[in-house]
Amino acid sequence: MQHKNRTIEQINLEAVWKTELVFALLLVKALRKAVPDMILDYKFSVVTPERGKGGIDEADAPVFAQMLEKAGVDMLHVAQANHTGNMADTIPPMGVQPYGFFAEISGKVKEAVSIPVSTVGRIITPEMAEEILASGKADMVGIGRGLLADADWAKKAANHDFCDIRLCISCNKGCTDKIQHREFLSCVLNAENGYEGTRKILPAETPKHLVIIGGGAAGMEAARVAAQKGHRVTLFEQNTKLGGQLELACVPPRKEEMRRFTEYLSHCMKQDAITLRLGEKATPEKILALNPDHVILAVGAHSFHFPIKGIDQPCVCDAWDILRGTTQVYGK
Ligand SMILES: Cc1cc2nc3c(=O)[nH]c(=O)nc-3n(C[C@H](O)[C@H](O)[C@H](O)COP(=O)(O)O)c2cc1C
Ligand code: SF4
Structure with missing residues (x-):
């Protein structure tokens, strides 16, 4: 269901939106009350007509983001919907989704709220991350698989040692395929992955x-x-x-x-x-x-x-x- 151009007041939540969203708002309010000093970062799953299941529709996302802010959320992590959909939508392998494929959507959410907004998804290099931040589409970027391929991604990026980063190739072989088969998570490029505390060169x-x-x-x-x-x-x-x-x-x-x-x-x-x-x-x-x-x-x-x-x-x-x-x- 889409509610483009409606304000919060015009939307009768219970009548038009899924009960999950009402539950989310009630949960946020309860959490805010229970842990007033803790930062609440909300994983804001968004679905588009082409991609994903089990999240808020792209058109409704900005208004729902405002509701979450009002309910007490401190930050929004705009990301793909959960795994009830196609894995290629949520943790896309190489070539299936463009780089930084959630940046546009997080940009729209960011325009609607005053709290910090982060984005994630196929942000491979520090240059890609910088470009998203510079465009104003997000205040922060999340790196998922990139950190499995190289746990020092952020440190090397901060030191401008870009060529030293072992960049994820979005193969999904070691990480996503493994967990789907209930096996221990790994990375095909990084033998130390999962053993950072014990396996050292x-x-x-x-x-x-x-x-x-x-x-x-x-x-x-x-x-x-x-x-x-x-x-x-x-x-x-x-x-x-x-x-x-x-x-x-x-x-x-x-x-x-x-x-x-x-x-x-x-x-x-x-x-x-x-x-x-x-x-x-x-x-x-x-x-x-x-x-x-x-x-x-x-x-x-x-x-x-x-x-x-x-x-x-x-x-x-x-x-x-x-x-x-x-x-x-x-x-x-
Ligand atoms: C092995 C693995 C497990 C993941 N588990 C979850 C999860 O439990 N919940 C979730 O919201 N996202 C999960 N994700 C998705 C990541 O948080 C991230 O959004 C996604 O991998 C896209 O970012 P990336 O391209 O930087 O990897 C998982 C990703 C991987 C690779
Ligand atoms: S196995 Fe490693 S290189 Fe392949 S997608 Fe997963 S993290 Fe990236």
Whole structure:
């Protein structure tokens, strides 16, 4: 139901709105009375005709926000509706919703109230956060998955160390998928996630020299952690560019957001402890000449061609080759 342009007084709450909203107002009033000195930040779930279930309609949101302010709420956190709807509406994976997709709505709510308003949803970088704040659409921004990918997001942003932030790629694999399957929450990019208190990268007792073969995600992550522990690393990558198969994974539509991880890891390779040997195949002679303490093989997986009849026909293609652009597909 929509009540555009109505004032609070014109709306007979009980008659036209869901009882949940009346309950919310009664709850806020009771809480205000019970904890007068505590800050009440209200998670203000908004649904639009295109997105979400189980929140207030976008058109009614500004008026209801005024009611909440009047009832005693100190702050509003304008966000997507709860999980009674589609997960892609609430915690959207890459490419499904635009960046900062709740900023416009929070801007409309902010115009209606005098209390601080925050927004959340696909705010990936500090630059995106700054842009929303500068536009006046929110007084504060919330970062959800970004903090799972890098718990020091805010600290690095405050220090202007933007390139050091391991940015969330909105894959939903480690976090949302895990909790949906009743498993322990994690992040595919951050092995320390969930173990911040106990799992730490500490300096090695004996610094060593490692040779790493492969400059994909695994090789670069191994190099990053080894260097942080104080080891010296020589990394061989046969291509002239880092990234390995992540470069291919970024090719299909909507998947380019994965490139953020390649960029982060490539940035981490720029340190004195890591020697990059790009465009070089690691041979036994080259490895022995370096006399390393350990060698880490991180050469990735290869596609397997089954020895079946017809495999060599022109209509049978290797997915890797299609993504690389070395095979063109056409026809049926
Ligand atoms: C693992 C996980 C659990 C979440 N649980 C809740 C929740 O219980 N209640 C809620 O209102 N939002 C929940 N959210 C939504 C976040 O608060 C946030 O609004 C959403 O992830 C969008 O922000 P982001 O793009 O910065 O991640 C959850 C998000 C994630 C990733
Ligand atoms: S698993 Fe990590 S990178 Fe992927 S969406 Fe969740 S927090 Fe972001």
